[in-house]
Amino acid sequence: MAALGAWGLAGASLPATAQFRVEISGVGATQIPIVVGNFRDEAASGTSIGGIVRADLARSGLFRSSESPQPLDERSTVVAAEWRARGADAVVGGSVARLADGRYDVRYKLWDAVRGEELLGRSQLVVAGDLRLAAHRIADEIYQALTGEPGVFATRIAYVLRSGRRHTLHVTDADGERAQVALASAEPIISPAWSPDGRELAYVSFETQKAVVWVQSLVTGERRQLANFRGSNSAPAWSPDGRELVVTLSTAGIAQLFVMAREGGSPRRLTSSSAIDTEAVYAPDGRFVYFVSDRGGGPQIYRVPPAGGSPERVTFGGAHNISPSISPDGKLLTYVARQGNGAFKLALMDLANGGSVRLLTDTNDDESPSFAPNGRLIVYTSRERGRDVLMTTTLDGKIKTRLVSSGADMLEPAWGPFNR
Amino acid sequence: MNPKSSLSIATLVAAALLAGCSSGVKLQETPPVETRTPQPVGGAAATGSQTPAASTSATPQSQVATVDLTKQGGSTAAADGLARIVYFDFDSFVIKDEFKPVVEGHARTMVANKQRRMVVEGHADERGSREYNLALGQKRAESVVRSLSLLGVGPAQVEAVSFGEERPAAQGSDEAAWAKNRRAELKDR
Numbered sequence: 001m002a003a004l005g006a007w008g009l010a011g012a013s014l015p016a017t018a019q020f021r022v023e024i025s026g027v028g029a030t031q032i033p034i035v036v037g038n039f040r041d042e043a044a045s046g047t048s049i050g051g052i053v054r055a056d057l058a059r060s061g062l063f064r065s066s067e068s069p070q071p072l073d074e075r076s077t078v079v080a081a082e083w084r085a086r087g088a089d090a091v092v093g094g095s096v097a098r099l100a101d102g103r104y105d106v107r108y109k110l111w112d113a114v115r116g117e118e119l120l121g122r123s124q125l126v127v128a129g130d131l132r133l134a135a136h137r138i139a140d141e142i143y144q145a146l147t148g149e150p151g152v153f154a155t156r157i158a159y160v161l162r163s164g165r166r167h168t169l170h171v172t173d174a175d176g177e178r179a180q181v182a183l184a185s186a187e188p189i190i191s192p193a194w195s196p197d198g199r200e201l202a203y204v205s206f207e208t209q210k211a212v213v214w215v216q217s218l219v220t221g222e223r224r225q226l227a228n229f230r231g232s233n234s235a236p237a238w239s240p241d242g243r244e245l246v247v248t249l250s251t252a253g254i255a256q257l258f259v260m261a262r263e264g265g266s267p268r269r270l271t272s273s274s275a276i277d278t279e280a281v282y283a284p285d286g287r288f289v290y291f292v293s294d295r296g297g298g299p300q301i302y303r304v305p306p307a308g309g310s311p312e313r314v315t316f317g318g319a320h321n322i323s324p325s326i327s328p329d330g331k332l333l334t335y336v337a338r339q340g341n342g343a344f345k346l347a348l349m350d351l352a353n354g355g356s357v358r359l360l361t362d363t364n365d366d367e368s369p370s371f372a373p374n375g376r377l378i379v380y381t382s383r384e385r386g387r388d389v390l391m392t393t394t395l396d397g398k399i400k401t402r403l404v405s406s407g408a409d410m411l412e413p414a415w416g417p418f419n420r
Numbered sequence: 421m422n423p424k425s426s427l428s429i430a431t432l433v434a435a436a437l438l439a440g441c442s443s444g445v446k447l448q449e450t451p452p453v454e455t456r457t458p459q460p461v462g463g464a465a466a467t468g469s470q471t472p473a474a475s476t477s478a479t480p481q482s483q484v485a486t487v488d489l490t491k492q493g494g495s496t497a498a499a500d501g502l503a504r505i506v507y508f509d510f511d512s513f514v515i516k517d518e519f520k521p522v523v524e525g526h527a528r529t530m531v532a533n534k535q536r537r538m539v540v541e542g543h544a545d546e547r548g549s550r551e552y553n554l555a556l557g558q559k560r561a562e563s564v565v566r567s568l569s570l571l572g573v574g575p576a577q578v579e580a581v582s583f584g585e586e587r588p589a590a591q592g593s594d595e596a597a598w599a600k601n602r603r604a605e606l607k608d609r
Binding site: 126127128129130132133166171173178180181182183184185186187188190191204205206207209210211216217218219220221223230231232234235248250253254255276278279292299320322323336338342344367368411412 | 479480481482483484485486487488489490539547548549550551552554555556557558559562566579580581582583584586587
């Protein structure tokens, strides 16, 4: 019991993590060269805004970012030809100022050094605890201005850290930094699922010596049991409007899918099979619920309308396909496909184009894929020297990043929504 | 109201609460709500020399409150003479002949003592997803519960639950470890 007491909650007791690091870079990928100066007076704020923006952009694989050789801020005069001569296509300068009420005013400008024009100029007012968020938002705006796609740097990822008998549900910035503990338990926690508004996490906790689905507010820590019926309660999946969740219950004697209102109450049975039905996830347009069932012998992915109906099989290749995640545009399905040699790899199916499938990983113990809200990245787990680590991959499988936690397993990642 | 009567009311309330807690498997009409005080973990807000005035009124959007359950103790099942573990073959839910005496032994004691309550915990090996393994473990536990029912054990006496791959009996990624982990454990509650 002394060990229990010593676990504590101090940040220092958490295993150290670093940022997601780019491990494998695609050959021939075009990267936009961009200079991002350190923000004026950022040292006084305690947050290196410029450095966070540079790291975010570099990690996407689409940018080659570097620091400015001279001081830059949003009021600097940027002569495009000079920056072009140094090989920069884009330049960012900004500043941080502490206001009388304690908040910070974070300003920046983005210049196009090719066409010699100002592309963006913005200001954000944030409290000290949101300075990193402000930096990630700036990286998102730059990413969108230069690639045409929304960035995911300001989003968050939930995952479970397992260290000995300690299980903690973490929420981290998308770069892997600033992990915060939402729940610490001596019993397992699995299957975190973000509410569409990003304010709550549903998850499965074994704290009462059985699997129960809980919903927890991230900001207040207030939590409630959503499903605690006889047997196991698991695999929560939010509907796109956030009003309902599909859960897996075993009240019928075997795992089946049920729909529940977000407030709880009586479950409505969604699947009726004599086989295992679990791992539900809604398609973003809400028209289907994708799930795993072994009704055909081995586990395969099926889909069913959330109002009920007859399920339709989606995966056919291979004997064991599990853990579906659907891209935000509804066109792609990623899942875990067991190979003939027993290896588990990430697969990507093009739902729009006849269901063609390709593998995204060349590792052997890949689990738990989850799409980023812009649909450009997938977070998942893989095993490295006996430890589970978090990985991200681009959809072409070429650029991968890795997040390792020393002495602990990182499990069950779920990429949060934009709304932040 | 004198102090003595208010004390006895408090005792009654506490007893009622305890009684409520012990029936953890019932359907819950109104889900319980727990409220914990948010505790910022580390970060600039906790280590900064001065908290900005604004952050006392406005909670940072980035803040995540911590709920800590590790202060609670775990439960352990009392031991008796009977074996309590049934092992299963790969991808199988069939109780093998060698384990039938285990199930029959517990069934006898439960039929003889209708007050006896047990929980059957199903487990799976680590291969595959955690949720699918949770369902596999549940299927194994249900298989044992079904056998107990056929031998006369009442439905209120036993519940099948699953820990999936979360509580391996043996560590390791080989068949020897996996075989020890594909199991159902019978525990008193």
